[in-house]
Amino acid sequence: MPTGRLAVWWVIASEIVIFGGLLGSYIMYRLAHDAFAAAAAHTMMPIGATNTFVLLTSSLFAVLGHQAAEQGDGPKAGRYLLLTFGGALTFVAIKSIEWTIEIREGFTISSGGFWSFYYTAAGLHALHVIAGAVIMLFVARDAFRNRELHRVELIGIYWHFVDIVWIFLFPLLYIAK
Amino acid sequence: MSQHAETEHHINYVKVWAILLVLLAISVAGPMFGHKAVTLVTAFGIAVVKAVMVARNFMHINLARRYVTYLMMTMLVFMLLFFAGVSPDVMKLAGHNWVKPAWVEANAAADAAAGHGEAAHE
Numbered sequence: 001m002p003t004g005r006l007a008v009w010w011v012i013a014s015e016i017v018i019f020g021g022l023l024g025s026y027i028m029y030r031l032a033h034d035a036f037a038a039a040a041a042h043t044m045m046p047i048g049a050t051n052t053f054v055l056l057t058s059s060l061f062a063v064l065g066h067q068a069a070e071q072g073d074g075p076k077a078g079r080y081l082l083l084t085f086g087g088a089l090t091f092v093a094i095k096s097i098e099w100t101i102e103i104r105e106g107f108t109i110s111s112g113g114f115w116s117f118y119y120t121a122a123g124l125h126a127l128h129v130i131a132g133a134v135i136m137l138f139v140a141r142d143a144f145r146n147r148e149l150h151r152v153e154l155i156g157i158y159w160h161f162v163d164i165v166w167i168f169l170f171p172l173l174y175i176a177k
Numbered sequence: 178m179s180q181h182a183e184t185e186h187h188i189n190y191v192k193v194w195a196i197l198l199v200l201l202a203i204s205v206a207g208p209m210f211g212h213k214a215v216t217l218v219t220a221f222g223i224a225v226v227k228a229v230m231v232a233r234n235f236m237h238i239n240l241a242r243r244y245v246t247y248l249m250m251t252m253l254v255f256m257l258l259f260f261a262g263v264s265p266d267v268m269k270l271a272g273h274n275w276v277k278p279a280w281v282e283a284n285a286a287a288d289a290a291a292g293h294g295e296a297a298h299e
């Protein structure tokens with residue numbers, strides 16, 4: 001296996017422990033304490049669902065970019081990565097609007113156990129989205145020049161993992177009320 | 178072209194994405210039935226299905242070396258060990274010689290608010 005691909009899988013393994021610990025802790029508190037359910041009723045499911053749609057679609061663009069890179073078509077791969085980057089920007093913009101609404105309603109990170117978990121988990125995930133988006137720009141720049149095309153797959157694997165984390169955050173924070 | 182690339186070209190990515198969107202719609206619609214069991218299955222059961230679909234069809238984890246799958250499974254087992262080890266302390270409100278008064282009060286307040294809401298509905 002190429003070193004880069006192995007390194008990305010290794011990063012993901014460490015990320016599973018980070019997010020797993022966070023989500024596991026959230027599930028423990030959610031199951032044991034009714035106060036969490038009451039607080040969870042205030043999250044905005046349509047916004048969470050929209051962001052899930054955005055991330056799933058950006059994952060499609062990432063894998064199509066990987067496919068183009070495998071075919072040696074760097075510019076096409078670069079265009080798909082830019083579309084994925086657009087998905088990341090949309091996700092962060094929607095999340096910003098959502099948090100603004102919630103904070104204006106008085107739900108801050110110190111409003112209780114649920115809100116501490118909510119902002120920590122969603123915030124940590126958003127940081128991963130931003131980091132992935134920045135790296136994607138560098139990979140897309142090289143892809144347009146037909147350079148380092150193997151990196152398209154590597155950023156794609158990372159991006160799909162970020163998508164999977166959100167797939168679990170969405171029902172935990174928005175649906176289970 | 179590598180065998181890896183040839184295999185993945187058999188996957189219709191747009192079709193996989195469409196199925197993921199249908200599953201998303203089902204998970205959103207689940208709570209509308211008002212049954213806790215249905216909500217749990219449509220929310221978390223479908224989340225697991227969606228995650229497996231993304232891992233297999235987009236990340237191509239099934240085409241990676243077998244030790245990658247073992248590595249991921251090991252991390253998931255670590256998660257379960259963490260959960261099993263910590264959950265008794267987190268999930269219980271009281272034990273031998275200890276109690277969590279703040280949580281007891283918070284749960285009582287939440288229960289009272291829920292009861293008040295139900296009474297108002299009736």
